[in-house]
């Protein structure tokens with residue numbers, strides 16, 4: 001397949017994972033193209049946590065700072081492509097081809113899929129609207145962590161109202177009153 005642009009590594013994803021990969025590869029002077037469709041897993045969160053030096057800060061600012069850092073030091077090897085990849089193929093000689101949503105073909109010797117994960121909401125009226133606004137799958141990402149919260153993450157939905165907490169669990173393990 002003829003390509004319009006050739007790099008060493010195609011990185012699909014401009015979130016923390018893709019940006020980290022790009023930084024390592026840039027340092028080693030590999031040419032990369034980072035594709036970013038602008039859809040992020042934590043889009044609904046105004047603050048990110050547990051990233052050293054970025055605790056309780058805007059995820060968009062983190063991404064912008066990472067891009068600035070990459071551009072400032074490695075602009076000759078890194079390029080940002082703010083567009084979705086719609087198709088990826090691998091040729092018989094091991095070259096990857098990515099087609100972007102404008103039809104441009106990119107080729108790379110390696111491919112990194114750093115495209116994150118997507119939330120699929122249950123078909124429950126109002127669920128999506130409440131997502132991350134009072135209803136949390138993983139409260140420690142959004143609310144101050146407590147020991148009880150850390151022990152109760154799997155298979156739970158939490159609804160944090162003003163002064164009480166509802167816990168909906170799909171597992172047989174129930175929280176004790178003191179944990180809740």
Ligand SMILES: Cc1cc2nc3c(=O)[nH]c(=O)nc-3n(C[C@H](O)[C@H](O)[C@H](O)COP(=O)(O)OP(=O)(O)OC[C@H]3O[C@@H](n4cnc5c(N)ncnc54)[C@H](O)[C@@H]3O)c2cc1C
Nearest residue numbers: 013014015016017037038039041042048049084085115116
């Ligand atoms: C509400 C909420 C709060 C969270 N808070 C935290 C937190 O505080 N701390 C924490 O560590 N984690 C948190 N997370 C998890 C968080 O989402 C991940 O840590 C982080 O975003 C994962 O980074 P990532 O690069 O893997 O994916 P993402 O940040 O989701 O990035 C995916 C990237 O892939 C791109 N992409 C996907 N498909 C394509 C395509 N076809 N073409 C081009 N680009 C594509 C997207 O545009 C995006 O750039 C939270 C998650 C949620 C839902």
